[in-house]
Amino acid sequence: MNEQLADWIAKDKAYCWHPFTAQDTWTASEHEPLMLVSGDGVWLEDAHGKRYIDGNSSIWTNIHGHAHPQLNAAISAQLAKVAHTSFLGYSHPLAAELSARLAEFFPNSSLSRTFFSDDGSTAIECALKMALQYRMQTGQPERCEFVAFINCYHGDTMGAASLGGVEAFFSRFRKFGMTVRFVRDLDELRALEGLDRVAGVVIEPLVQGVNQIHVWPQGMLSELREFTQEQGIHLILDEVMTGFGRTGTMFACQQEQVVPDFLCLAKGLTAGYLPMAATMVREEIYDGFSGERENAFYYGHSYTANPLGCAAALASLDLFTSDQVLELLPAKINHLQQALQQLADSHPEVWQTRQCGMIAGIELRQADGSPYPQALRIGEKVCLAAREFGLLTRPVLDTIVFLPPLSITSEEIDLSFAAIAQGITAVLSDGRKNNTIE
Template sequence: MKKQLTQWIEKDKQFCWHPFTRQGEWTAEEHEPLMLVRGEGVWLEDGEGNSYIDGNASIWTNIHGHAHPVLNAVLEEQLDRVAHTSFLGYGHPLAGELAEKLASFFPGTSLQRTFFSDNGSTAIECALKMAIQYRLQSGEPERTEFVAFVDCYHGDTMGAASLGGVDAFFSRFRKFGFPVRFVSSVDELRKLDRLDRVAGVVIEPLVQGVNQVHLWPQGMLAELREFTEAQGIHLILDEVMTGFGRTGSMFACQQEEVVPDFLCLAKGLTGGYLPLAATLTREEIYEAFLGGAENAFYYGHSYTANPLGCAAALASFQIFEDESTLERVAELIPHLSEGLEKLAGGHVHVWQVRQCGMVVGIELRGASGERFERSERIGEKVCLAARKWGLLTRPVLDTIVLLPPLSISFEEIDQCLDAIAQAITEVLHK
């Protein structure tokens, strides 16, 4: 096994290019990448047989755990039918079923039309292009700008990147994308001039993920919805991370009874099994694209509405019902809160804990509240140390992000927090 592991690592270093990665460090001779080869439930296993809790749900995608028997069986059954068919000029039964299921979460509203793509960035890209084309075809050609929020993250395709508020990711590319203005609050949005040029406002509801898990004030989303409706501005909600039970409800916007004009979904849509994304929009927006060829929405991907992905998504929703997932999450959230309170009380370097449902950010600072120098990379060191106690997760700067599969148990939550505590002690207290 050791020989095979060495070969895997050699091939990776020679041929692969990893996302958000300092490749010079990754390919350094002394670096031994962790090679993950197996998963079951919330656990992952590496090439040497070590087991870890998947503390960031494989980059915020996994919902019901790895190798879930229902998801596995559904995908095997679908493989016996067909793995992929084009959605350009053809349809298949599962796409309509899934679109109907998504619409069912917003009964009595016109948020009923789904456009499928394959990841969070393209779900956002789709909404932006739809929003602009809608204006061009509806007598408002001057509405071509967007408003986003400071320090936001909405994806890496060029249009989505133009919304990005994290300079390290986006400053090189922002001038090539859509015209975007940034605000930090609804009050700042109210004060912007020329709001009649704005096509849409984009936000992650309740909590910003990549912004070190910062929470929005309670009621802010409802206030934003009221203002955008009054101004004739479309509200685009990025629920790529917050969707599918992460915040305690199926979608975060439901907690403030907000129905957007565009709802962007991905990550957990298939339970974390396959790439699939969806952009939901209102029927009245969809109707502006009817008619001749000049009104068609010329956008799409080869794997749009992939049948395997649709099968997995429908099975995931069935698991939510059969396993009472949201009810379990309602029990897990206070247990997690209690554990986080103990963690914060036991470590002087835990400066702040931010929690929205099962989404957690644990920000580390110096004993007097001073930020660490970025060059120290404390967050990275703590996450690396946590592996010794059986936890895999990643930081955003010096904020440790904990966002496990929703199938996690009370005991496994305790193990996650203990691993983080042990890692903080190793890196900062010693």
């Protein structure tokens, strides 16, 4: 290890606090954190000069690859003008352009208004507060509850955390947040009593990410839209992960011709280059905040509609057209499907694979189909082993998540799955031979 790298690691361990991380393990003397220093396309490079495929799009954000010249140029051009201006009491051209571009994705501009914030969690936070305030200002104050789905994940700010269905993440905070009821599926939602108290239902459309890439049944989303309309309940779609081509269409809801009342976007909004989020709403909801000043939506962020973020987002939307991103996806999705099947056929430890567009989960289980003991942390060990073969990704429990930039090639998908296969072999097949896995 060179002196510069040793200094970086020492400072990280002494001063940084990493998310979702057991810090005692991280700061242990024998642990050398992976220090990433550059990127090009789907590849990242560490401080030792080793290259890796970014198999989870830098936590599900990157769309077109790293250091894309068009994105870099758009950000640089805006940086030469101004890096940030307040959106409170002022505006700027790129925010106006981006809002209009986003509205064009939906028929008759049905999601006509966009409220900008900072990340996926705050996009959800905005939707929840808007939904509640709308009810208060339209004579429906009794509608103050929400419904979410078991094992869902919608962010970590207090309101968003209230919706979280993963007990390990959210149980200790639940009493401090919104009033939320949880259901497994549409049948349980239909059976709930007191639906007249529900302001909105929140769901990740088509696929739940943190729930080990759980794919919803086909048609479920359109049925949910019909039911919420019948009940006068707002439908809030969390497309923080699924938006911007991840499922094969620009937005997941378009696959079932669903237009929600609130659409929450982040991650891929700026192609993963800058933190920025958007909460899109129908005009009728926006109209509920008109009139007296006290009806205004008193919520905001210092970096709302940041010009650099808007520049990146507009350049990303341009790339979807110029690079024919959506048109090229069916062949990549098919190739990913074949790679998943080949992996399952050749490795009995692969209990199930799940796919939604360019989002995939590979669940590992024991030979009898039972899960591995959680203390073994098999998924984590396989991902660490795959790193040695040139792939970066993370598991959800023992499900290996593969969610690469959409710019990935078929050859790079094959390299990724070769690394996953070698990781499975190193941890499970070789581990059993060496009596390190029971």
